[in-house]
Amino acid sequence: MEIMNCAEAAQLYLRCIKIIMAKRSTRASAVTVPDKPTLPSLRAAAAGCKACHLWKLGTQTVFGEGSATARVMMVGEQPGDKEDLQGRPFVGPAGAVLDKALAAAGIDRHQDVYLTNIVKHFKWEPRGKRRLHKKPNALDISACRPWLDAEINVIKPQVVVLLGATAAQGILGNQFRVTKQRGQWLESKIAPLVMATVHPSSILRAPDDDSRHEEMRKFVADLKKVAAQLQQRRAA
Ligand code: URA
Numbered sequence: 001m002e003i004m005n006c007a008e009a010a011q012l013y014l015r016c017i018k019i020i021m022a023k024r025s026t027r028a029s030a031v032t033v034p035d036k037p038t039l040p041s042l043r044a045a046a047a048g049c050k051a052c053h054l055w056k057l058g059t060q061t062v063f064g065e066g067s068a069t070a071r072v073m074m075v076g077e078q079p080g081d082k083e084d085l086q087g088r089p090f091v092g093p094a095g096a097v098l099d100k101a102l103a104a105a106g107i108d109r110h111q112d113v114y115l116t117n118i119v120k121h122f123k124w125e126p127r128g129k130r131r132l133h134k135k136p137n138a139l140d141i142s143a144c145r146p147w148l149d150a151e152i153n154v155i156k157p158q159v160v161v162l163l164g165a166t167a168a169q170g171i172l173g174n175q176f177r178v179t180k181q182r183g184q185w186l187e188s189k190i191a192p193l194v195m196a197t198v199h200p201s202s203i204l205r206a207p208d209d210d211s212r213h214e215e216m217r218k219f220v221a222d223l224k225k226v227a228a229q230l231q232q233r234r235a236a
Helices: 006-026 039-047 081-086 093-105 138-155 165-172 200-204 209-235
Strands: 072-076 113-117 124-127 130-133 159-163 193-197
Touching: 039 138, 072 138, 072 165, 081 093, 081 130, 093 200, 093 209, 113 138, 138 165, 159 165, 159 209, 165 193, 193 209, 200 209
Parallel strands: 072 113, 072 159, 159 193
Antiparallel strands: 124 130
16 A cells, blocks of 8 residues: 655645635525615625525626515516626516506506516526526525515515516416416415516517517506506505
8 A cells, every 4th residue: 555745645635625615615605684674784685695606607686676665576587688787677678578568557667666586696608799598497596585585575565476487486386387377366475466477578589570569468468457456455
C-alpha cells in the first residue's frame, strides 16, 4: 500500500474542501418569511431568496405588485424576459393582453388587482441570443410557494384568479384541467372565490386572427364573472 507524503495529503485535503465549498454554494436554502409580514417586508425578503436554483438564472426576484387592499389576486406562471429585466410582473406582451382583457371586463388593474406569479424567478434556456422561457417544474413551484402563501395571507383577496395550467395545477393539483374547468368557481382554502382561466400568453399563440379574437372573447367572459362578483360584494 502506498503511503501519502505530507504535501500530497495537504493537496487532497484542499481538493476535498474545494468540492465541499462548491457544493455548498449551489445548494438551495429555505425561504425565510418575515414575522408579521407586510408587502414591503415580503418583497425585501424575497429579493434575496435562494430557495431554489432559479435565482442564478433570473436577473432578480419579480415579486407581486398591487395594492395590499386589492380584492382580486391574479396568479401567473413566472416572469418572462421583460418582467425579469424590469422586476415587475406582467409588463411584457402577455401583460398587455391581460390589461386589455381587464379593461374590457371592467376591472381596474390598479385599484382592484394584485398581480403575482407562482414562481418568482425567470426560468429560461439560451436559444441563440434569446432567452427562451422554460416551464417551471414541481420543485421550482414548491420552493417558491411560501411567498405566494404569504402574499395571500397579507392581502386576503376575495377572489383569486389562476392564469394558466401551471398556476392552476400548482394550487389545485395536477388533475386540474384548465381546458375543461376554466371559468368555474372552485373550492379552495386560499380564498372565498377561486377561478382558473387561460394564461394570456395562450391568446398570443392562437394560430390566426379569428381564433385569437374568440380566445380573447372567452377570456374576457371569464373575467366578467369576476367583475360581477366584485360588484355584488360591493353592493352587499
Ligand atoms: N407570464 C406570467 O406568467 N407572468 C408574468 O409576470 C409575465 C408573463
